[in-house]
Amino acid sequence: MSNSDYAHSTFEIVLAIVLSFILASSLNVYPLSLGTAILRPMVMIMVLIFWLIFQPRHVGLFTAFTIGLIADLLLDTRLGQQAFAAVVMALVIKIASIYIKQLRTLGAWFLACICLLVFQAVLWILQLITQNTFVPQVGVSMLMSMACWPLILLALRRYTH
């Protein structure tokens, strides 16, 4: 269990944020076989949720928008789709932060699950409206992301303060 008494410097946190996003994006595009590709969690969005919850001073709407755009480019979805969904998700976290005073591990996980659900729902609706396509298989990837989110929390627990 990490010691959270000392505060991280701003530089250290920003560096951690950038590195985590680079690592997450590489995990996101790592080629997998057709069978396992469907199980691939949305690592970038998971990391984004972590930073939105625990470092709202450094990671806000603009970061969500940028990460969404990068995800759009990497995953070849229509430009702006994931950015839109990520911003809506960021808004949900902001609204939640007004009501939730204290957040424990389980609470954070629950919030992350809601965020992933919101993200995927917005993405499905956007794809249905703009491209008239609906891909229910992505739901598996969403459930996988929900199950794996505590791993992100574990990996980045030093920066929960």
Added chain:
Amino acid sequence: MNPSIFARQPLSFRKTVAILIVAMILMWFDSKNPEWFNPIRSTSHAAMQPIYELSLLPSYAAHWSSGRMQSKEALRRENVQLKSELIHARAKLQQQDYILAQNARLQGILSTTRPEQYDLTLAQVIGTDTNPLKQIVVLNKGVQDGVKVGQTVIDEKGILGQVINVYPNTSRLLLITDELQSVAVTIKRTGQRAIITGEGTPADLRLNYVFKTSDVRVGDEVVSSGLGGRIPAGYAVGRIRYVDPDQGDNFMHIEVTPAANFNDNSYVLVLQDKTSKSVQRQALLEATEAAAFDELPVVGALQPVDTMANPALVNPTAPATMPSTANDAVQSSR
């Protein structure tokens, strides 16, 4: 795990709405003019290449370990089996050489030529693309092995697709099952021409522009016709699985099962030109091809299909240049 307290940040709806509008504008632009964003997209794909190359390592490791694990006896048996297969294949090839020579002679008589001689490069599929909406896989051969954009990729059973991006050591292959990909085909039994389009799933293709009066049966084999100018003629594409004439359209609804294995193919073959043809020569060949197809008997009312598949057919100047270019091409192919 430590409890955590949210740091309060002001909630700014105005900013959120502004960003959401920007995202919507981007989506609108991307739907109207996707080519505007091509430079950014190709840059981002190029940025992914180190990761793709990194992903080659596990396959090397698996290859190495399987080499270590297999027993000598198993290897010896496999070797014997492969040798006998090779002898059979060689025997068949002898016959094929004769047929090829005969074919070239006959084509000379008909003043047509199809110099489709390809080098086959073996490549391995290292993974799929990240977007489930697209039928794209990544291959482990790139520019350094002579792979170029537009080259056709097949497996042992049929056509897989064509290369859309190349990088130093990897390339991306758009499968024919993608919704954006179409192949000009002929039905082997009747010689009828049509166009096959992907459906976005690995086991479905659709045969378009076949009139209700046409003779099409379940089980008919569909091969590429080469009319589009991209995918060479004569390779298997699929087999007709379902024909539905009762539709309120002029054309039949036909479903095709693809011949190639899109689900778990690990090794594929990239068709590469034997000689690097100049652009001029390519143009001459295309004119010849167009002329040759103009002379073929047209079955039924197929004219709209032809013009769709090959715009060169409607070009009135193409047949005029036919005799000289055809002879020229025959000479050079010998």
